[in-house]
Amino acid sequence: MTPNSVNLIDTIQLLNKEYIANFPYKSVRFIENLSAKESASLLSDQPSSVVVNLWRYIPAGLCEKIFIALPDAMAIDVLFGIDSHIAVALLSRLPEQEFARIIAAFEQTHPEVAAEYNELLAYPDDTAARMMTTNIICFYADTEVKTALQKLRQRSAKAEEIIYIIDEQQSIIGEVRLSELVISSLDSTLGSLLKPVQSTFDALDSKDMVIERFEGHRSSAIPVVDAHKQLIGAIRFFDIYQSTKEDLATDMQTMVGVSKEERALSSSFFAVKKRLPWLQINLLTAFAAAAVVGAFEGLISEITALAILLPVAAGQSGNAGAQALAVTMRGLTLREITTRHLTKIMLKELIAGCLNGIAIAITCSIAVYFWSGSVGLSLVIALAMVSSLAIACTAGAIVPIALKKFGMDPAQSSSIVLTTITDIAGFMSFLGIAMLLSDMLPRG
Incomplete structure (x- = not known):
């Protein structure tokens, strides 16, 4: 292989990486035209952070096929990096043997997160607990603003717009918007900034109830609490929008006798x-x-x-x-x-x-x-x-x-x-x- 051809391959790989990283939604539209093995091969050459950012745009039905075809190391990185509700939904759709293999490997590398996913999988389908993300930010009311900002800077993930305030029993007592936090006095406490939470979901609330509540409150996110009223996660409007859009697309098919599993590129x-x-x-x-x-x-x-x-x-x-x-x-x-x-x-x-x-x-x-x-x-x-x-x-x-x-x-x-x-x-x-x-x- 000539030096020029090597440089060309390196350039193509670099362009692929940059395009996928900066245009994840458009990239998925191209990936949908490939087979699951080809898609997995392409994604396995990318950094796991890029694949994690891309994953939320891959539609159900295709994402599990690509996931199964990924190398185990990349699959575990994806499972660890994506939001909990996306990960749980993905795991629930895997064939039984693949699920057992992946979850066993995941328990070896990330035992705490694996235990969390298994706990969420115990909840019934189409409940608030299965739709929520556990990637939330919460502080105690007596935490100072400067301490909160310092901890936010130490986070590897992007901070959410809403920060939840909890008491000693882990019960939610209010919320603070990130935009208000950054302009507040550094010596003030979060308790002095909090505003009451308009609404919460119980973990077992139905999907219908979740969507109805979002229609009424128009909030960017609504927290989810367990049977003891302890904060366990939040459901974001973006995820509800995606879910509703998928429901509408699925309904268009099933109304005329087409299976939910069939895609435009199915055989x-x-x-x-x-x-x-x-x-x-x-x-x-x-x-x-x-x-x-x-x-x-x-x-x-x-x-x-x-x-x-x-x-x-x-x-x-x-x-x-x-x-x-x-x-x-x-x-x-x-x-x-x-x-x-x-x-x-x-x-x-x-x-x-x-x-x-x-x-x-x-x-x-x-x-x-x-x-x-x-x-x-x-x-x-x-x-x-x-x-x-x-x-x-x-x-x-x-x-x-x-x-x-x-x-x-x-x-x-x-x-x-x-x-x-x-x-x-x-x-x-x-x-x-x-x-x-x-x-x-x-x-x-």
């Missing part, structure tokens, strides 16, 4: 394995809708214009239902609504469906009249639009809330269930009204 065989069962279910529901049409076979053969207008009736009800479903799912994911709001949401969507149905009915009936010259056919399509849109919008609200009320995932293939309802509602409304008003319809 075709993996995609088929995860999607095919729901497509088969969708096929059965499609036959149910076809059976409705088949029940009116004689009427359709006698009045052929009905066959032409069937897709219009089904299409409009499907779109209206999808709109209601999207709004309701967003509300559930962001915790703007709960199952207690079922009646209110259902009534709102029913009214919206009726009003939209009337507006669409006017436009559609005019178009059908100019096309067919039949007042009866225009009346049928108008009445069908109002009834089918009212049913579709109401169903779009009921389906996800009902699933959640019964303890099921509200995003799990809601779209497939709703499609069945809207198709049947559209066909039944249109053809049922047509049968009632068949004397007004043109034959042939």
Whole structure:
């Protein structure tokens, strides 16, 4: 190898290191295009501090694959360096054998941190304790400002914006912002600067409650206490934002029968394995809708214009239902609504469906009249639009809330269930009204 080629390789490695260090989010977008082994090979050449800074941006599903492919020494450094809630979430997703191997090695090098992670893993999923970071700063109330600043300078990690003040029983009694600390008199105590904490979480508070509380307080971080009211960590708004964003992205997939584990770069065989069962279910529901049409076979053969207008009736009800479903799912994911709001949401969507149905009915009936010259056919399509849109919008609200009320995932293939309802509602409304008003319809 020539000296020039050696210099080129060194330069490329240096550029990679600088880019990953300074642009972690953009770097992850490139890493997602590599295999797990290639990503692990690239990251293993970087300093562990750079990889730790990058890790929070790697999405779930990919990060555990890269983690398993990392050399043990780098994996342990990453596990030690990342926030506790990220580390615990990562460990919980590892295969059983990999978890046992990694945690055993981690206990040899960092026994205290390993014990902390094992304790956090004992908490149920989607609780405040599993979402918090234990990397917090706390001092006693009688600590002087100059002492606090000195200890903060000795920390290797970046200081958080909020510093918590505790008493002798480790219970939180207030908080001080870092920006206020640095401009305060050096001889004053933290107790003279503290402000009351607006809210706290219990370790076993649910994820839903955590997100609702952040919506109400708009705080950058909220502390978490255990059963003895001792401070054990804090949940940051940034982490809640990331979690909610992942939930929304996941819900988009599961609503249409796509697995949460599937990614854009997953293999075709993996995609088929995860999607095919729901497509088969969708096929059965499609036959149910076809059976409705088949029940009116004689009427359709006698009045052929009905066959032409069937897709219009089904299409409009499907779109209206999808709109209601999207709004309701967003509300559930962001915790703007709960199952207690079922009646209110259902009534709102029913009214919206009726009003939209009337507006669409006017436009559609005019178009059908100019096309067919039949007042009866225009009346049928108008009445069908109002009834089918009212049913579709109401169903779009009921389906996800009902699933959640019964303890099921509200995003799990809601779209497939709703499609069945809207198709049947559209066909039944249109053809049922047509049968009632068949004397007004043109034959042939």
